[in-house]
Amino acid sequence: MGMTYNAVIIGGGAAGMMCALHLAERGIGNVLLLERNDRLGRKLSVTGNGQGNVANENLSADRYFGSGRDRVAAVLGRYGEQWLLRELTALGGLFSADETGRVYPTSRQASAVTDLFRFALEKSGVEIRLGKKAVAAEKRADGFLVRTEEGELSCRMLVLACGGMASPHFGSDGGGYALARAFGHTVTPLSPSLVRLRTGQDPVRGLKGVRCDCTVGLMRGAGKRRSCFADARTRGDVLFTDSGVSGDAIFRISAFVREGDELSINFLPDIGGADLIAALRAKAERYPQMCAEDLLRGIVHSSVGKAALRRCNIALGERAEDVVQKLPYLAGTLQFFTVKITGTDGFANAQVTKGGVFMEELTERLESKKAKGLFIVGELCDVDGECGGYNLQWAFSSGACAADTIAEALCG
Ligand SMILES: Cc1cc2nc3c(=O)[nH]c(=O)nc-3n(C[C@H](O)[C@H](O)[C@H](O)COP(=O)(O)OP(=O)(O)OC[C@H]3O[C@@H](n4cnc5c(N)ncnc54)[C@H](O)[C@@H]3O)c2cc1C
Numbered sequence: 001m002g003m004t005y006n007a008v009i010i011g012g013g014a015a016g017m018m019c020a021l022h023l024a025e026r027g028i029g030n031v032l033l034l035e036r037n038d039r040l041g042r043k044l045s046v047t048g049n050g051q052g053n054v055a056n057e058n059l060s061a062d063r064y065f066g067s068g069r070d071r072v073a074a075v076l077g078r079y080g081e082q083w084l085l086r087e088l089t090a091l092g093g094l095f096s097a098d099e100t101g102r103v104y105p106t107s108r109q110a111s112a113v114t115d116l117f118r119f120a121l122e123k124s125g126v127e128i129r130l131g132k133k134a135v136a137a138e139k140r141a142d143g144f145l146v147r148t149e150e151g152e153l154s155c156r157m158l159v160l161a162c163g164g165m166a167s168p169h170f171g172s173d174g175g176g177y178a179l180a181r182a183f184g185h186t187v188t189p190l191s192p193s194l195v196r197l198r199t200g201q202d203p204v205r206g207l208k209g210v211r212c213d214c215t216v217g218l219m220r221g222a223g224k225r226r227s228c229f230a231d232a233r234t235r236g237d238v239l240f241t242d243s244g245v246s247g248d249a250i251f252r253i254s255a256f257v258r259e260g261d262e263l264s265i266n267f268l269p270d271i272g273g274a275d276l277i278a279a280l281r282a283k284a285e286r287y288p289q290m291c292a293e294d295l296l297r298g299i300v301h302s303s304v305g306k307a308a309l310r311r312c313n314i315a316l317g318e319r320a321e322d323v324v325q326k327l328p329y330l331a332g333t334l335q336f337f338t339v340k341i342t343g344t345d346g347f348a349n350a351q352v353t354k355g356g357v358f359m360e361e362l363t364e365r366l367e368s369k370k371a372k373g374l375f376i377v378g379e380l381c382d383v384d385g386e387c388g389g390y391n392l393q394w395a396f397s398s399g400a401c402a403a404d405t406i407a408e409a410l411c412g
Contacts (some may be wrong), residue, residue, distance in 0.1 A: 005155040006030040007406055008146050010134040010179065012040040014395035015378030017117040022403030024124035028161050028410055031126045032155070036133035036171055043112035043163065047392060052110030055081050055090065056389035057101035063390045065255060066382040067188060068359025075366065079397035091116040092350060102389050109395045121230045137179050139371045157406045161399060164353030164379035166192060184370040186358040189392065192350030193255040196246040197263070203339040207240035208228035210303050211218065214238045215269040216249045219262040219338060225233065228264060232256035235269060244337070253385040257341055265337040267300050275392045276331040281324065288321035295320050297317030300334060308333045356382040365405040366398055375402035
């Protein structure tokens with residue numbers, strides 16, 4: 001079996017790379033990073049539409065969901081956004097935030113962030129084995145035994161940084177949950193998050209390709225108790241596809257979606273209902289012969305206008321003076337455009353996994369309460385963040401937190 005490593009890290013993604021590098025920086029030798037892919041950080045390299053949205057200036061534990069908000073608060077208290085920017089800058093990159101607070105490398109290339117880690121890891125003395133999958137791990141009296149497809153390894157400390165099961169083609173296929181369960185850990189229910197929503201073709205007919213800034217809510221409940229689910233209300237981009245919706249606002253809201261929910265979209269979030277009706281009436285009075293679709297020109301995207309007219313049973317070409325009675329209904333449709341959700345695009349296309357290892361089973365420093373010396377970090381935890389850099393921040397911060405705790409234990 002060979003020598004005993006001080007630490008083995010399973011998974012060379014954002015969390016695992018940060019953990020390995022941090023251990024080396026703390027002077028811990030004999031560290032092995034195992035990655036099943038033939039290169040490190042495949043998922044990190046595609047994040048943020050390829051631009052690498054690594055952090056967010058508006059970081060707070062409130063941006064996260066799952067069983068671990070207090071654990072998240074504790075970790076981010078020590079390893080927050082400023083800490084991360086110092087770390088990444090020390091690796092040789094430059095980073096800046098856009099007007100919404102999203103932080104990117106100034107090169108706007110996610111793969112460059114992976115490269116920064118790769119360069120530093122190559123110099124660090126960490127042993128990296130690529131194309132090596134850990135298939136099992138168990139506790140031994142003096143540490144851990146890790147089985148790969150080729151053989152066995154032993155180590156004093158073990159870090160599970162295998163990711164969740166979102167977008168499994170980048171390597172994280174959910175196998176990490178089985179490794180954690182083998183140590184007695186509970187895995188909370190798993191579902192895809194930050195993912196496109198499916199609606200079927202009919203409710204979004206004619207809207208394909210339209211992108212607009214909207215307020216989006218979720219309608220839930222039956223009959224008179226059907227109401228907007230307040231926590232899920234959000235504003236941002238909505239992008240229509242031929243049978244669903246995507247965009248930042250949709251990604252954020254996807255974390256909350258349950259079966260039977262309906263989306264309610266406000267295409268004109270900055271104008272009150274009464275003002276909108278008054279504006280439409282004034283235009284109809286001024287141009288009584290104008291066709292209905294032109295009545296909405298300059299107010300909403302022309303495709304949105306046509307979709308709303310269709311819902312109000314107003315034919316294209318109908319004259320403004322003939323639809324005056326229907327204007328309140330039309331205004332209401334533009335500000336309360338409901339779309340039934342038939343499902344999500346699933347794990348295959350999701351950015352993160354909702355659910356994971358139950359956080360009460362980890363200490364504030366992310367050490368397992370089931371097996372001393374075992375650490376669980378990154379997306380494998382029951383922690384999922386909003387869209388906007390929060391998930392990578394958690395991956396990096398949790399990886400560093402585990403590394404420091406391991407370094408203290410090994411040196412202390
Ligand atoms: C398309 C896309 C875009 C995204 N954009 C953003 C963004 O802009 N900002 C943001 O904050 N978040 C974004 N995310 C989410 C973010 O990428 C993840 O939350 C983050 O990468 C999780 O880091 P991790 O290290 O925990 O897991 P991963 O990055 O998934 O890494 C886990 C690694 O472990 C390896 N592995 C798994 N099992 C084993 C095993 N048994 N043996 C050996 N190796 C194993 C995997 O191959 C993988 O490389 C995006 C995700 C996707 C899919």
